[in-house]
Amino acid sequence: MVQLPVGGSGIGYAPSRRTILLGGLGLAAGLAGCSSSKQAKGGLDSAKANPPTYVPFEGTKPDLPGALAKGIQPGYFHYPSSPPASVTGAVGTGAALSLLVSGPPIGSQKDSNQWWQLLNKKLGVDLQVTQVDSLSYASKFTVDVAGGNYEDMMQILSAPNEPQLLESKFTDLSEYLGGDKIKQYPNLAALPPQAWTAGTVNGHLFGISQPRSIAGQVMNTRQDILDKLGLGKPELKTGADFLALCKEVTDPSKHRWAMGTQPVLLTLRTVLEMMGAPKGWQVKDGKFTRDIELDVYLDALEALRGWWQAGIFHPDSFTASGSYQTWWYGGTTVIYMQAFAGWAVAANNNPTLKFGVLALPKWDGGGRAIKHLEAGNYLFTAIKKSSKERVEEILRVWNYLSAPFGTKEYLDVNYGVAGHDYTLTGPDPVLTAAGTREVLAGLSYIGSTRSSVIYVPNQEDLVRQAHAFQEAAVPTGISDPTDVLYSPTQLGKGAAAEQQLVDTKNDIVQGRKPVSAFKDAVQTWRTAVGDTIRHEYEQAYAGNGGR
Incomplete structure (x- = not known):
């Protein structure tokens, strides 16, 4: 399968990656001439929105049926031997x-680039792709907007004045794709509903996201190492069981630790899940409370500090972020926290290794931990204001790029030229060195369906395990109600205030401050931005009809 970047796991209460990327960069300079009579009411305004009708693609039959509208992805053991056209x-x-x-x-x-040339021929356009790495994208986007330089299609980063930016400079796609209108673009209609939520602002549809699993983070394992240690597939019943497992696999004399990811940014969420904490914010009777304001958050910090003191993390876990995946692939660590989509990517990248997953228990026992679900999308791409004919042409291109898994067009978009960019092992496409070099990875973020299915060639057991994980975790999972709400303060000042919280948590887990210090940090956050963010979310929630 095409190996493309997979989103990270989130920080603390897991703000969107769009927010993290943009950080403190404003768009005010680029919006000097923009005005709007509408008030920002958040993301999906159900009172106004006319979401596209969902029409599943029926051209291929999965080995394991899914229910994309409910967040369960279909599983495939092989690529279809006779792919249909879409x-x-x-x-x-x-x-x-x-x-x-x-x-x-x-x-x-x-x-x-033969792959690029193939796409130009199939799409009937001259693709001019500017692809910028994620660390530099925020700067590029901000500079372009400030200078009034808008490409035909642009990935949008959340920022202050985002609704005004969209209304002023980008096309409202509601009139093209709302309700049954989307049926003239069948591949777009087959995208799961979460493809539309991020790009729906003030009840108007401005863009399409890459749909992903809503299953959130997973604790993947090096199953081959667990098997070698005689541990098989551990069945955990309590948080204490998890810690015992971690201690058993940790052996510094053999340069092996249970985990090697940043404890606060990538592992704390797991403890909160086991302890039954809400995901980010919770709402009751229209009033919002963030998880960091609850006693359970202090309990989770105390537990995580105990894990750190127990030595189950690689000693460089707080500082060597570029090494986390290398450690895991190399066997230096055994357990790895990542987005659900990363599981299949790891297996495709490393066919000689064996990967598993831990089903996490409630902290004190009594069943499976509640899963914190994600919004199920990554960024969104918008079309700059253009003529009706031009927008319709771009939507036809978009429809091709969004080809469902198993189709001829999916192979064009995700694998390139047969015999050059990929070869077939049985019916399954395998990238060649040329394909790895020629891939336009950024196209995967423009409505691509590559993260809407579970597919790992020749690893039926993994596909079954991943599918079963979704079936068990998603139906009872919980979401953050702010995933579809807009807070100008969060997007403008939230990142700086968030970093202060992270710094305090890092100090607590490493023993430099007591757990009680977090109460003061939370109060500082509330005074600086938190209470304002809360008020904005409550207003947006009320404007969405209590949704």
Whole structure:
């Protein structure tokens, strides 16, 4: 399978990656000439929105059926041997189509890139792709907006004045895709509902996200190492069982630790899940309370500090963020916290290794821990204001790029030129060195369905295990009500205030401050931004009809 970047796990209460990327960069300079008579009421305004009708693609039969509308992804053991077509007729008119998307540098430019040339031919356009790595994307986006430089399609980062930016500079797609209108673009209609929530602002649809699993983070294991140690597939009943497992696999004399990810940023959420804490914010009778304001958060910090003191983390876990995956792949660590989609990516990247997952228990026993669900999408891409004919052409291109798994078009978009960018092992496509070099990774974020299915060639057991995990975790999982709400203060000042909380948590877990110090940090956050953010979320929630 095409190996493309997978989103991270989130920080603390897991703000969106769009928010983290943008940080404190404002868009005020780029919006000097923008105005809006509408008040920002948050994300999906159900009182106004006319979401696209969901029409599942029926052209391929999965080995393990899913229910994408409910967050259960279908599982496939192999790629179909006779892929059906999902697009008929001409797509583009031959015009240039410029895109600004995040992604690693493209290894081969258009004049020597057969994959790129194939897409231009199939799409009937001249793709002009500007692909910027995730660490630099926020700066590029901000500079372009400030200078009035808008590509035909752009990935949007959350920022103060985002509703005004969208209304002023980008196309409201509601009139093109709302309700049954989307049926003229069947591949877009087959995208799961979460593809639309991030790009729906003030009840208007401005863009399409890459749909992903809502299953949130998973604790993946090096199952081959557990098997070698005689531990098999551990069945954990309490938080104490988890700690005992971690101690058993940890052996510094053999340069092996249970975990090697940043404890506060990537592991604390797991403890909160086991302790039954809400995900981020919780709402009762229209009033919002954040998890950090609850006693359970202090309990989780105390527990995590105990884990750190027990020595089950790699000693460089707080500082060597670039080594986490390397440690895990190399066997230095055994357990790895990552987004659900990363599980299949790891297996595809490392076919000689064996990966598993831990089903986490409630802290004191009594069943499975409640899963913190994600919004199920990554960024969203918008179309700059253009003529009706131009927008419809771009939507036809988008429809092709969003081809469902198992189709001919999916192979074009995600694997390139047969015999050059990929070869077939049985019916399954396998990238060649040329394909790895030529891939336009950023296209996967433009409505791609690559993260909407569970597919690992020749690893039926993993596909079954991942599918079963979703079936067990998703139906009873809980979400953050602010996933579809807009807070200008959160997007403008939240990142700086959040970092102060993270710094305090880091000090607590490493023993430099007592757990009680977090109460003072929370009060500082409330005074600086927290209570204002709370008020804005409550207003947005009320404006959404209590949703």
